[in-house]
Amino acid sequence: MSYYSEDYRVSREIREEQYDQLKRYIAGKLTLEVERNADLFLPDTSSLSGYMTSLTDYRLYYERVMGYDVLTASPLPPVIAREEYVAEDSVSSIYRLYIEVEDGLECYGLYLLPRTIAKKYPLMVHLHGGGGCPEMICSFGKPNNYNEASRRMVQAGFAVFCPLYSFRSFADEEDTAIPPESRVLLENKAREWNTSLTAIELFKLRRSLDHLLARPEIQSREVGVAGLSYGGYHSLISAALEPRFQFCICSCGLVVENPNDYSHLHARLGSRIVLHQLIAMIAPRLCIIEAGLFDEGKPLEPGRWVISQAARYFEELGIPEKLHYIEFDGTHEFHLSRSLTYLLGSLSWLDNN
Template identity: 35%
Template sequence: MSEDNAGREGQLYREPEDAGNRYRAAQLDEMETWIAAQQRQSADRRARYFTPDYADCAAYAASTTSYRQDLADLLGLPSAVLEAQSLLQPAASGEARYEQVAADELGTVYRVTIPVAEGLHAYGLFLRPPGAGPFPLVVAQHGGQGTPELTAGFFGSANYNDMTRRIVRRGAAVFAPQLLLWEGGRFGPRFDRRQIDTRLKQLGISIAGLELYKLRRSLDVLLQRPDLDAARVGMAGLSYGGFYTLFAAALDPRIAVAVSSCYVNDRYAYPWSDWTWPGAGVRFLDAEVCGLICPRPLYLEGGAADTVFAANGFLTESARARAHYERLGLGERFSAVLFEGGHEFNTGAAPLDFLFSHL
């Protein structure tokens, strides 16, 4: 290096490391302001997009078919497409494997493993009441950190408040599936759900889409049982289970009535990565998903003392969901209850009274 170059380099401009900070702060402020504005405008975009036919129940149900496929596409759940791409191949055998665990005064308890695709199985509990049937079937869905055994009260019940056995006591068979949500270390191996979701999204699927696919295929198998009434299928779930209940019922009209506890809310306030897909905000937030369950009966509840999801968000979004039913004159098929409790399945009779009144 020449002395002339060395001298010039010694005079190169320098500044304190925070000199550009105000520009970066402006970049962040602009981004936050722009996103907030887009979120506000998305309400109009959703209103223009989601325009089912409210002429009557039949017209409404027919008009939601294309939206249902759009939601499936959003989640990466168009099974025919996935199967054509060899990402999901039909299971070699459609027979479930039942392992009897116990028999008590409420009936018989089985661990059930169900083939849903080549190399993929669903696992859960199947609780069958005494008698010949045919029984209604209710899917009882656990939430985050949970298991089917926990919802059934095998070793305590946490915030599920004996949800599964309360359903069985009313005379229904229950399928309580396990999703990739258990408390790692306590109930099984540790895992990174977000990373698994990212890996699936690289393939055009999502963790939610794949688990909803497994739920759908589980119903395909279970509803072949002669002791179950395929015309009387319900689903109830808490928290993450409330999410899966809402979306499973929206995608699968066989679910005749749904009870979603402590999930429905302002999704912009809770943009969890596995509840978020590109374009969802301009097509499907919670109220629009509820619109795909309508005109089937839907019960929503939130805890007034819920420390996970704010009550105000539940009240606002459930009011938007109610509008679908009221425009069809079907207010009795929809209920949204803010109960005196926390992030838990309501200990009162209301959710199960609603469920069984429509089964």
Template identity: 25%
Template sequence: MTDVFDFDTYIMAYYDKHPPLMHFAGESRDEWFAWQQRLRAKLLELMEPFPEQVPLDARVVEEREQFGVHYEKVVYTTAEDVQVPAWLLIPENVATPAPGIICLHGHGGPYGKDPVAHVDNGEEEIARAIKNYNYDYGLQLAKRGFVTLCPDARGFGERREGFRRFGNRDGCNVNGIMTFLFGMNLMALNTWDDMRGLGYLASRPEVDADRLGCIGLSLGGTRSMYLSAVDERVKASSVVCYLTTFKQYALTQGNFCGSQFVPGVLKYAEISDLCGLIAPRPLLIESGIQDGGFPIEAAREAYAHLETVYAAAQVSESLWLDEFDGGHQFSGAKAFDFFDAYL
């Protein structure tokens, strides 16, 4: 017997010996439907407890006009002691009610919603993030006639107050561990906030509540996946530069943090399974061939499995792929046609 001292060897061996218990392996529509009901129930169980629902008490705190779009900075309440600031973008000269899309930011620095809505306030770093990641998809979609909502996640943007008090520690990890102490998790809390944001978007008179979509890059793609998996008000969604395998990005690369996962989820499902909870609703996956954080080989492996889910659900045509020659960024090559088609 060879002695094993290092943790990497242990965790990889554990992964190989304990495949996800609810990994999809069916072929028929009945098998898919039964699997999805079981896995969604398990995911919700893992994410609990969610906060109690309270009135949104939404208010507009700022308005501006730019890029042919009306901007409203709004604040709404998602839970006791929790308010969320967001940019609402309403395109000019669009027939209302129009479809609405919640546009979720990734890590991309500390700026949260601002680069997604193309609000740089003269800050060079935000302008650079917009250019480097093609990050302003909230504005790009608004210019195409969608009403978009760009909210801050917990610990980002205006919700970052006190974030740096941990010195060189990763604030996402510290905040995540804090929630674990109470039996909560940060991903579930952000998903709850995003669900309430979707509700706010649906409540706006400019928005058709039956035509709601979701999109996000990186951590935003993670958020888009979880929101769409558990909230069927989302009629079409896009996951940008996130589809991969837990084995690759979490166990091999360690390319994650305390804001990005639900404890216990890999016991039951891989990322492709979680994306499969979106079926039969339309889903667009974007993957950059040069994305070092989410290597294309793992993305292709996950997508191939996701295809089997959509095939079993008999909606293969509703699964779109944009595999583009770029890095960790929003492509947009198919996104506008995708949302035009389904919303």
């Protein structure tokens, strides 16, 4: 018998075109879905109290579609924690915290306390980005794009907690048992359980707050969250859904491909609340967003559009100063200088210590 044969490269363009078609098709459908549901986010902007009350249902909706309710369906044990003293330096006392949020599940993080004496410290939860880890964000090793942000926060008077998120860290290079695709593998397994890795991360963070805010050295009314890159994006989610966060700093974390496509991190959760609406859910609390002028991975124009849309809600509430947008002369990095200055000027705790 004689069979037809052909070099596989002959049909390569067909496979690539089929891939591009599918990508365009899904992106187009998601864009239509976002536009169709644009009017579903209608919080009460007639007063601050009415606005905060009206956000409750939107938070519950967002949590439901990410699968958060699966994690809280059964009674939860009390949160317990163990800590290990690491060191003291000229800036901080350093500890490793292992907070057991559920049987067999811990939230690990570095905990830094200022060397300066105060009755209580405001708390900043500091989130690393993809490929990061608490040790990188706390500048334990060689310089990186976090630019000593955690240490600078400690010097400004904050206690700082830096939890570990599920990424293969650049700090380990190739010397780790964690596979490169670890996050995708964990996400797929979480989906089989009708939840998501984003929901699990939020769950761990919230349960950690239960412990941190009960510590005697923490001023529980002055709590914020900040992050770079994915950590910046997740700081927006965390602040929007967790009212105990009173302020937020998002650095280089506006995950937008273009003004009409929020798809790859928002719609994939099934949520019809898009990025500018998520930012609006932080109001009336303070939200600071900074973007690098030369950040090749996060083009400015889509982010500017998102900020302009989110700003409408803050303006309608009469608090435009609570959404502060900064563009800095830099790349994909934690700038923080102007953000921290603005934050410190806005916090009431400075007047009370």
